Amino acid sequence: MSQALIRKLQNFVKLSAAEQRAIERAGSERVRRIGAHEDILREGDKPNGALLIVDGWACRYKYLEDGRRQIVGFSVPGDICDLNVFLLKEMDHSIGSLTEVVVADLSRETLEGLMSGSTRIAHALWWDNLVANAIQREWTINLGQRDAVERMSHLFCELFLRQKSAGRAQGNSCDFPPTQAELGDATGLSTVHVNRTLQQMRSADLITLQNKRLVINDIDALMRQAMFNPSYLHLDRDGAHLDAND
Amino acid sequence: MSQALIRKLQNFVKLSAAEQRAIERAGSERVRRIGAHEDILREGDKPNGALLIVDGWACRYKYLEDGRRQIVGFSVPGDICDLNVFLLKEMDHSIGSLTEVVVADLSRETLEGLMSGSTRIAHALWWDNLVANAIQREWTINLGQRDAVERMSHLFCELFLRQKSAGRAQGNSCDFPPTQAELGDATGLSTVHVNRTLQQMRSADLITLQNKRLVINDIDALMRQAMFNPSYLHLDRDGAHLDAND
DNA sequence: GTAACCTATTCACATGCGTTAGTTTTTCAG
DNA sequence: CTGAAAAACTAACGCATGTGAATAGGTTAC
Numbered sequence: 001m002s003q004a005l006i007r008k009l010q011n012f013v014k015l016s017a018a019e020q021r022a023i024e025r026a027g028s029e030r031v032r033r034i035g036a037h038e039d040i041l042r043e044g045d046k047p048n049g050a051l052l053i054v055d056g057w058a059c060r061y062k063y064l065e066d067g068r069r070q071i072v073g074f075s076v077p078g079d080i081c082d083l084n085v086f087l088l089k090e091m092d093h094s095i096g097s098l099t100e101v102v103v104a105d106l107s108r109e110t111l112e113g114l115m116s117g118s119t120r121i122a123h124a125l126w127w128d129n130l131v132a133n134a135i136q137r138e139w140t141i142n143l144g145q146r147d148a149v150e151r152m153s154h155l156f157c158e159l160f161l162r163q164k165s166a167g168r169a170q171g172n173s174c175d176f177p178p179t180q181a182e183l184g185d186a187t188g189l190s191t192v193h194v195n196r197t198l199q200q201m202r203s204a205d206l207i208t209l210q211n212k213r214l215v216i217n218d219i220d221a222l223m224r225q226a227m228f229n230p231s232y233l234h235l236d237r238d239g240a241h242l243d244a245n246d
Numbered sequence: 247m248s249q250a251l252i253r254k255l256q257n258f259v260k261l262s263a264a265e266q267r268a269i270e271r272a273g274s275e276r277v278r279r280i281g282a283h284e285d286i287l288r289e290g291d292k293p294n295g296a297l298l299i300v301d302g303w304a305c306r307y308k309y310l311e312d313g314r315r316q317i318v319g320f321s322v323p324g325d326i327c328d329l330n331v332f333l334l335k336e337m338d339h340s341i342g343s344l345t346e347v348v349v350a351d352l353s354r355e356t357l358e359g360l361m362s363g364s365t366r367i368a369h370a371l372w373w374d375n376l377v378a379n380a381i382q383r384e385w386t387i388n389l390g391q392r393d394a395v396e397r398m399s400h401l402f403c404e405l406f407l408r409q410k411s412a413g414r415a416q417g418n419s420c421d422f423p424p425t426q427a428e429l430g431d432a433t434g435l436s437t438v439h440v441n442r443t444l445q446q447m448r449s450a451d452l453i454t455l456q457n458k459r460l461v462i463n464d465i466d467a468l469m470r471q472a473m474f475n476p477s478y479l480h481l482d483r484d485g486a487h488l489d490a491n492d
Numbered sequence: 493g494t495a496a497c498c499t500a501t502t503c504a505c506a507t508g509c510g511t512t513a514g515t516t517t518t519t520c521a522g
Numbered sequence: 523c524t525g526a527a528a529a530a531c532t533a534a535c536g537c538a539t540g541t542g543a544a545t546a547g548g549t550t551a552c
Contacts, residue, residue, distance in 0.1 A: 144434030188390030
């Protein structure tokens with residue numbers, strides 16, 4: 001059930017078999033299925049734990065008073081939403097499903113058990129949280145400085161690599177369910193311009209995007225186009241000195 | 247020395263006199279002064295603790311390969327930079343001073359001592375970190391959805407309230423040292439358009455900005471203009487149930 | 493099977509903001 | 523006080539992207 005999370009955390013530190021089992025167990029306690037295009041948590045809700053995305057895609061978003069919507073991040077299998085958010089009174093943004101989604105509720109007690117049971121797991125979860133912050137900073141840069149093609153290219157690079165790091169990419173392709181309207185809400189572009197931009201990227205033979213699948217025809221070209229530097233994802237076993245020996 | 251941090255944390259939870267002294271001590275151990283417009287930490291550096299801004303303003307930023315720069319956040323007195331970032335191998339962004347700055351280096355040991363010495367302090371520091379994430383999300387929204395006037399208004403609201411929460415605002419005014427070029431790097435606008443935007447806001451009598459001081463003439467009007475909703479700053483004593491009784 | 497509705501696509505036109513290239517004002521070192 | 527550099531400001535013009543509106547294919551509900 002939580003293979004994607006374990007795979008992802010192992011980019012930071014090698015976990016022992018027992019640690020993997022502990023995560024496995026935590027991720028199977030309370031599992032729910034949610035339909036496509038539903039809210040999982042809504043702005044103003046009182047959170048009482050964290051969510052692990054087991055399957056499907058979700059997004060975090062927020063509406064302005066006048067109806068404009070900004071998606072501030074995508075959540076893919078292996079992602080934990082709002083680790084430790086139970087310190088805050090209420091959610092300041094919403095989380096909605098893009099596809100049908102399977103989530104595991106991680107209660108406060110479960111999380112505290114995991115973290116106190118293994119320093120390595122605790123560190124790995126903090127690593128994941130720090131990377132989530134870095135991703136959010138990168139979105140700020142993306143929206144502030146990159147033009148439409150660069151912005152879209154960067155988003156594709158990010159989500160391909162994130163899925164790959166969780167064992168969820170196949171060769172040069174991966175799932176990619178957002179509609180063009182959702183891509184617009186994530187990139188701050190109108191749907192018309194998202195469409196124009198995708199056409200342009202297709203005719204430059206950078207990507208193929210159909211049937212909710214993304215195929216990256218030339219990853220180097222795409223990364224160059226996006227000025228994508230993957231170091232912010234910290235996927236290079238930062239915590240190797242903590243690796244399990246068994 | 248760390249009054250601003252203590253003031254800010256007390257928005258979340260009331261700290262005992264002993265806890266306040268402990269923070270005071272941690273923030274006076276290693277204090278340095280840095281000139282205006284210098285880098286405090288640079289992308290690629292290996293962090294070995296956290297920084298507390300005691301006085302002056304700094305910013306976090308990142309360059310794209312072609313020289314475009316995005317400021318991803320401002321740091322004002324009382325702000326901690328990169329709490330727990332020592333889990334990561336290297337900085338994925340830089341931190342530079344805008345004015346002359348006084349910083350206190352908080353070593354890993356000092357931080358761990360603070361957090362293990364008081365659960366309330368530990369929680370307060372995590373609260374601060376969660377709020378920092380929420381601010382980063384809000385910047386994403388700001389750059390993705392708001393036009394120039396709204397964007398600038400939102401930035402002013404944020405920084406006024408953040409300084410106020412640290413006891414660093416005076417009535418309806420506060421320090422505001424960024425140049426128009428720096429405001430452009432933060433809002434994703436050209437300096438020319440920053441200038442146009444400020445003129446517009448001045449003629450609408452929303453703000454006065456001169457001599458590195460921001461005066462907010464009509465906070466309600468400014469917040470309306472920005473569609474600013476302060477709840478993401480979580481300034482409403484979320485952790486009241488943990489308050490010190492002494 | 494078909495109505496209702498997303499989703500993708502295209503076109504024409506409008507505009508917010510960028511760019512280039514200045515000038516003026518302020519700051520600050522000496 | 524003076525000169526040089528930084529910061530603020532202005533004007534003209536162009537383009538990337540938004541808006542509104544229309545079409546068509548695909549999907550889902552009944």
